[in-house]
Amino acid sequence: MFKHTLACALLVALSGCSEPTNTVTQEEVKPPMKQVNAVIYPETKKGDVVDTYFEETFADPYRWLEDDMSEETADWVKTQNNLTFSYLEQIPYRDKLKQRLKKLMNYEKIGSPFTEGDYTYFYKNDGLQNQYVLYRSKNGGEVEVFLDPNKFSDDGTTSMSGLSFSKDGSLLAYQISEGGSDWRKIIVIDTHTKEQVEEALVDVKFSGIDWLGNEGFYYSSYDKPKGSELSAKTDQHKAYYHKLGTKQSTDNVVFGETDAQKHRYVGADVTHDGHYLIISASTSTSGNKLFIKDLTKENSEFITVVDNTDSDISVIDNEGSKLFLVTNLNAPNKKVVTVDAANPTPDNWVDLIPETKNVLNLTKGGDTFFANYMVDAISKVKQYNQKGELIREIALPGVGTARGFGGKKDQTTLYYSFTNYTTPGTTYTFDVSTGESGVYLKSAIDFNSDDYTSEQVFYTSKDGTKIPMVITYKTGIKLDGSNPTILYGYGGFNISLTPSFSPINAVWLEQGGVYAVANIRGGGEYGKDWHNAGTKLQKQNVFDDFIAAAEYLKDKKYTSKKRLALRGGSNGGLLVGAVMTQRPDLFQVALPAVGVLDMLRYHTFTAGAGWAYDYGTSEQSKEMFEYIKGYSPLHNVKAGVEYPATMITTGDHDDRVVPSHSFKFAAELQAKQTGSNPTLIRIETNAGHGAGTPTSKTIEQYADIFGFTLYNMGIESL
Known part of the structure; x- marks a missing residue:
């Protein structure tokens, strides 16, 4: 973990705290410092880089912070972390929060x-x-x-991030991520001896692993980029076949090598019977082409199922040459169709489970299909046979989120989990034949769900659209505007926020906090149309929906401006950054995590260009440039404005949303912030975008996030 030291050059005097034991003058401090009321900021060097977009020039003074390999950037990170942790150390209940998080998360x-x-x-x-x-x-x-x-590294930062067993279970290929990076290694072991059977495959990224029998497997990756592997652009994804016992350098590219097959994301899967190789190819995070190859015929060619990226489609199962597909082509809420592999194009599709008014998520288990529908973001599950006939609607334990029901064809017992914002996850057995459920495992967490209330409300956004939001709090709180509240959102990439219990959020609730989750546009809660309504030239809908959620919470007296925090990560970090620059008067605390904050340049890093379906790019057209410029958080920070108390969080190994987004935004805010609210950035070392983060780091991080939030809401003690 970090060593928190308060150097004289980074002295922070907090309003309401005792005088610091040492004082310094402006001339004594190196690097130069800027003091905004109580907080003294190191001044970040400005360069002279200027970009031109459609004859309009834009200065990018902090471009040098994009170089994650430079000593200068490393020094900046150390300086900022010293400032941040010296501030956090003076929050009186920080350790109390840490200990409560540790205790509540300490269960099997x-x-x-x-x-x-x-x-x-x-x-x-x-x-x-x-x-x-x-x-x-x-x-x-x-x-x-x-x-x-836990034995992969001393500090727990090397994680296992995906595994796949061979057909007979005698071999296992698993991926490891080091320091949270999206770059992975694949290690193959003998499951009986647990011994590694060959050299690890390296430089694997955004990949599944799918075996062909016991002889080898398919995986995907990019050519290793020149320069920094954490920030350099990766643009051409390739699917490989690795034959066990051979060198990785001899692996055959099965798709993606030619210009005609160039895509940013390529996935390779094998049907359960080993008959077909399925290739999914995408240029962005939404929409894919689909190809199939008959593996039983030597030198067979790929057959095209769908040749454009206007829809999402996948193969869920097959029976001989009969394919079962899940698609949103001409069905925004998704449906299941069947087709013969010899003639698989859409004109030959036959509906098996038609589209409904609710969004479909499909799993396969025990030779039946489970249609998990979202009804206002709440699960409703139906079981179908392979003829598309309804077997039953499954009685769930309550109102919330059900996940699971997957399994092999011959399984007679499946498993699923159920949870909501106040109910810790419980695992249930499910009898495929009778439909009976039984408790398999209840959570052992020390949390009394009966003490808390979770309610769904619907509020009206700026353009009249009704938006659902779930608000969770300790039963009996007074609606007098005094409750510390975190409003969480995402709003992008067709991702749905469904009710789920979190021991981290439970600690917030225990402190009397309100936790609200808004199901804003850009997500997938109401299908493709809901997603599209928050993309490109309609992205402002996402921000308006979130602003309206905050206004609702204040109008209904759950909270007030002084007790409201906004939080979101990744695309949700963009959400918080855009709202805080558009409406700095709306709330007290901003918590943008691993955010996409430089919208003019996001597509130039790693796989960022693949996000253009949601965002468009600054180079696409003048209209798109003007629109993106209008909400890009980095480019809408204005001098002389009092922004909310802000703690930006990121990881130095984040190679999905590179940390320079957060670095540049922090520097811009610190240079222009006025008023008494602090602007800090917390940079986790040896950490990435979030997946695989060690429990110890998670506890440290959320103790700091909750402590910073409550402290800047004026909460003096817990």
Whole structure:
């Protein structure tokens, strides 16, 4: 973890605190400092880079912070972290929050079992382990540790990030991520001996692993970029076949090598019977082409299923040459169709489970289909046979989110989980034949759900659109505007925010906090049309929806301006950044995490160009440039404005949304902020976009986030 030291050059005097033991003059400080009321900021050097977009020039004075390989950037990170942690150390209840997070998260967590070969496997975390451990037993016998990622690195920052067993379960290929990076290694072991059977595959990114029998597997990656692997653009994804026992350098490219096959994202899957290779190819995060190849015929060619990226389509199953597809082509809420593999184009599709007014998510288990519909972001599950006939609607334990029901064709018992914002996740068994559910495993967390209320409301956005929001709080709170409140949102990439319990948010609720989640446009809660309504030239709808959510919470007296915080990560970081620059008067605390904040240049880093479906790009057209410029958080910070108390969070190994977004935004805010609200950036070292973050780092981070939030809401003690 970080060492927090308060150097004289980074002295921070907090309003309401005792006088610092040392004082410094402006002349004594290096680097130069800027004092905004109580906080003294190091002044970030400005360069002279200027870009031109459609004959309009834009200065980019902090371009040098994009160089993640430079000593100068590393020094800036250290300086900012010293400032941030010296501030956080003076929050009186920071350690109390940390200890409560640690205690509440310290309970045994066990995943659903699954069978591969001769063994039954399951994941378990004893409580505060940094990473989940994979256990197994044979024929109900003694349970043993199979893989323990906590031993991959001393600090827990190397995680296991995906695995795949061979057809008979005798081999396992698993991926590891080091320091949170999206670049992975693939390691293959013998499941009986647990010994590694060959050299690890390296430089793998955005990849699944799908075996062809026991002989080899398919995976995907990019050519290693020149320069920084954490920020350089990656543009041509390729699917490879790796034959076990051969060098990675000899792996065959099966799709993506030619210009005609150039796509940013390519995935390769094999049908359960090993008959077909399925290739999905995309230029962005929405929409894909689909190709199939008959693996039973030597030198067979790929057959095109869909040759454009106007819709999303995937193969969920097959019976011989009969393919079962899930698609939103001419069906924004998705449907299931069947087609013969010999003539798989859309004109030959036959509806199996037609589109409904609710969004469909489909899983397959025990030779049946499970249609998990979202009804106002709440789960409703129906079971169908392979003829598309309804077997039953499944009685769920309550109102919330059900996940699971997946399994192999011959399974008679499946598993699913159920949760909501006040109900810790419980795992249930499901009998495929009778439809009966039974409790398999209840959460052991020390949290009394009966003490809390979670309600769904609908509010009106700027253009009259009704938006759902779930508000969770301790039962009996007074609606007098005094409640500390976090409003969370995402609003992009067709991602839906469904009710789910979090021990982290439980700590917030215990402090008397309100936690509100707005299902704003840009997400997938109401299908493709809802997603599209928050993209490109309609992106402002997303921000308006979030602003209206904040206004609702204040109007109904859940909270007030002084007690309201906005939080979001990644695309949600953009959401918070845009709203705080458009409406700095709206709320007290801004918490943008790993955010996309430089909208003029986001597409020039790593796989960022693939986000253009949602955003468009500054180079696309003058109209798009003007629109993006109008909301880009980095480019809309104005001098002389009092912005909310802000703590930006990012990771130095984030190679999805590169940390320079956050670096430049922090520098711009610190240079232009007025008033008494602090502007800080917390940069986690040896951490990425979020996946695989060790438990220890998670506890530290949220103690700081909650502490910063409450402190800047004027909460003096807990």
